Amino acid sequence: MIKKTAHIAFFFLVFLLAGGFGFYFTLTRIIKGEDTVIIPDLLGKDVIYVLEILTDLELNTKVKGAEYSAIIPKNHIIYQEPKPGIEIKKGRDVKIIISKGLRHVAAPRLTDLSLAQARIGLYENGLKPGIVSYTYNFDKKRNTVITQFPYSGSNLLRGSAVNLLISLGPRPMALMMMDLKGQALEEAIEIIENQNLLVGKIKTGFIKNYPENSVIKQTPAAGYKILEKSRVDLIINRQAGKQNQLPEKIIDRSAFFRYRLAKGFIKRHIRVELHCRDFSIDLYNAFAKPGQDLWLAIPKGDNASLFLYLDGDLILTRIID
Numbered sequence: 001m002i003k004k005t006a007h008i009a010f011f012f013l014v015f016l017l018a019g020g021f022g023f024y025f026t027l028t029r030i031i032k033g034e035d036t037v038i039i040p041d042l043l044g045k046d047v048i049y050v051l052e053i054l055t056d057l058e059l060n061t062k063v064k065g066a067e068y069s070a071i072i073p074k075n076h077i078i079y080q081e082p083k084p085g086i087e088i089k090k091g092r093d094v095k096i097i098i099s100k101g102l103r104h105v106a107a108p109r110l111t112d113l114s115l116a117q118a119r120i121g122l123y124e125n126g127l128k129p130g131i132v133s134y135t136y137n138f139d140k141k142r143n144t145v146i147t148q149f150p151y152s153g154s155n156l157l158r159g160s161a162v163n164l165l166i167s168l169g170p171r172p173m174a175l176m177m178m179d180l181k182g183q184a185l186e187e188a189i190e191i192i193e194n195q196n197l198l199v200g201k202i203k204t205g206f207i208k209n210y211p212e213n214s215v216i217k218q219t220p221a222a223g224y225k226i227l228e229k230s231r232v233d234l235i236i237n238r239q240a241g242k243q244n245q246l247p248e249k250i251i252d253r254s255a256f257f258r259y260r261l262a263k264g265f266i267k268r269h270i271r272v273e274l275h276c277r278d279f280s281i282d283l284y285n286a287f288a289k290p291g292q293d294l295w296l297a298i299p300k301g302d303n304a305s306l307f308l309y310l311d312g313d314l315i316l317t318r319i320i321d
Contacts, residue, residue: 035089036087036088036089036090037058037089037090038085038086039080039082039083039084039085039086039087039088039094040053040057041084041085042054042077042084042094042096043077043080043084044076044077044078045076045077046075047075047076047096050077050096054094057090058090058091059088059090059091059092059093059094060091060092060094061093061094062093062095062096063095063096063097063098064079064097066099066100067097067098067099068099068100068101068103068158069100069101069102070102070103072099073099073101074100074101075098075101076098076099077096077099078097078099079095079096079097080094080095080096080097081094081095082094100158102158103157103158104155104156104157104158105125105126105127105156105158106152106153106154106156107125107127107148107150107152107153108121108122108125108127108152109152110122110145110148110152110162110164111145111146111147111152112144112145113144113145114144114145114319115132115143115144115145115166116304116305116319117305117319118145118148118164119305119307120305120307120319123307123314123317126159127158127159127160127161127162128159128161128162129161129162130161130162130163130164131163131164132164133164133165133166134166134167134168135165135167136169136171137167137168137169137170138170140167140169141167141169142167142168142169143166143167143169144167145164145165145166146165146166146167147164147165148162148163148164149163150162172196172227172228172229174225174226174227175195175197175225175226175227175228176223176224176225176226177218177220177221177222177224177225178191178222179218179222179223180192180215180218180222180232180234181215181216181217181218181222182211182214182215183215184211184213184215185202185213185215185234188215188218188234192232195228196229197226197228197229197230197231197232198229198230198232199231199234200219200231200232200234201231201233201234202234202235203233203235203236204237204238205217205235205236205237205238206239207237210237211237212237212238212239213236213238214236215234215235215236215237216235216236217234217235218233218234218235219232219233219234220232256296256297256298257272257294257295257296257298257306258293258294258296259293259294259308260291260293260294261288261289261290261291261292262291263290263291264290264291265290266290267287267288267290268287268288268290268311269286269288269309269310269312270284270286270287270288270294270308270309270310271284271285271308271309272284272285272294272296272306272309273306273307273308273309274298274304274305274306275306276304283298283306284296298320304319304320305318305319305320306318306319
């Protein structure tokens with residue numbers, strides 16, 4: 001009887017132990033399942049999609065860099081670590097490398113485009129302007145591309161420079177600079193424009209008992225040889241501190257450019273470049289808050305073109321008329 005009771009107690013103990021171990025492993029599995037995730041296959045996926053899916057899985061995205069790829073399109077994933085199918089805990093890092101697209105690009109055809117349009121075409125294809133030269137040409141309109149080197153269709157590395165030859169239009173006629181001294185400013189401007197010349201800088205000086213807002217000096221001086229489309233600088237008579245408004249016709253006009261950042265949670269790096277015929281300048285280069293309005297005054301001029309970069313990517317181009 002004692003022996004039989006011992007057997008029953010032994011089997012009952014084994015049953016309790018087995019049940020306890022089973023409950024323990026089941027509970028451990030449930031808890032472990034809540035703290036771990038399976039790494040998805042990210043290769044070839046768009047980087048925005050990857051950021052969203054890893055965020056949903058409560059994983060951290062670490063960008064190790066960017067590389068050129070002949071297979072994976074630009075801004076898609078070419079490498080991930082850990083590999084797909086690996087089980088890891090939430091909150092761990094997933095490292096990725098982003099494709100920069102093809103290393104080589106074909107040079108676009110730029111002939112007959114304006115210089116501003118040619119710049120845009122080059123930057124949008126991952127290239128940049130090289131040496132820009134000018135010459136008179138009867139067949140091509142002013143400020144249009146006569147030829148380029150390397151030629152269109154050439155296989156180039158991204159970031160390569162393309163040299164441009166730009167037309168100045170037909171060779172201008174030579175004129176003799178007229179005498180503007182003593183002319184009222186409005187009359188001087190009309191004479192300059194009627195001679196197919198351009199109004200240049202207008203500064204002020206003062207001569208007592210001399211008519212106000214009349215020309216007291218000009219550059220080039222009267223009698224000098226000057227070409228059509230040349231600029232004529234003027235100094236007009238005005239007492240220091242006088243606030244008379246200059247005629248609207250000669251006010252240096254500017255264009256205003258506005259860009260509003262999308263709403264979000266992080267600052268974005270904004271860079272706005274202005275390219276003119278004789279110079280290039282960063283109009284804005286800083287981090288801006290989400291939803292911020294940027295207002296920039298842009299001087300108008302021949303061949304002016306604007307490029308806006310968001311976190312290093314060119315997202316907007318504009319020709320300034």
